Amino acid sequence: MEHTYASRLRYLDADAIDDSTVDFSGLAVRGHDDTKLGDIDGFIVDADSGRLYHLVVDSGGWFSSRRFLLPVGHATVDREAGAVRVDVARGAIERYPEFDPGRFRSFSDDDLRAFERRTHEACCPDDRVETESTWPYETRRHFTQPAWWGTGAYRAERLRPIDAGATPTGPARERYDRELVTAREPADRSGDLTRRPDEDSPHFEGRAQPGDVLGLETGGERTYVGDTSEDENERRREAEKRLRDERK
16 A cells, blocks of 8 residues: 555544543533534544644534544643633534545545645635645644643554544444444334334434434433433443443
8 A cells, every 4th residue: 555644644542642641531622602512532643753633523413524623733722621722613614624534544645635725724714825745734833733742642552543443343343233223123112114224213314312222423322301412422422432441
């Protein structure tokens, strides 16, 4: 396989950061108007240089894909508020290119340049764009390295391929398969007995309803009547952490 710049990039789970540096567990990502944009999922790191390029943000469902990449220069850690503050408006983030871990890992250099250029045009349209012969990571301000980042912030062996863990393996995979089958069974709760087991949820836009068994993205927990979206998000984060711990 041709060695591309994208092949240098790795995923680092948020839980892999040394807690004495920053404890990212449960940190919300908030915009300049304090609107919640999601939660920290992990980071995109250059394995060769050790530089941090992107925060991987779990959007909670409002973005076009479940997760999006936020250039690190636009984020600051607010320890007092227990949040990551972002200086990019939600409207600009909505124009970011979709983050597909599988496709991202197999990017050619041209693909990666196009991805970064689209991100740059969405968040920083007034900034100067470098020539195609240079990479943006060393020159654009939105890749400025944060003060808390350094080689001591994580262990190199915790770096993983970008799409690692997209589909669980071993016991976690078996549990996921069982839960997915349960979630796709003809729903006697909905009364639609004509729906095939391999079809999506019969509810509006495929959204889970109270009592549904959810799959990979939530670790298989159930929804509960009366809970707030934050309650649901908290259970999802805990379930995802359990799956990550099982894969370690």
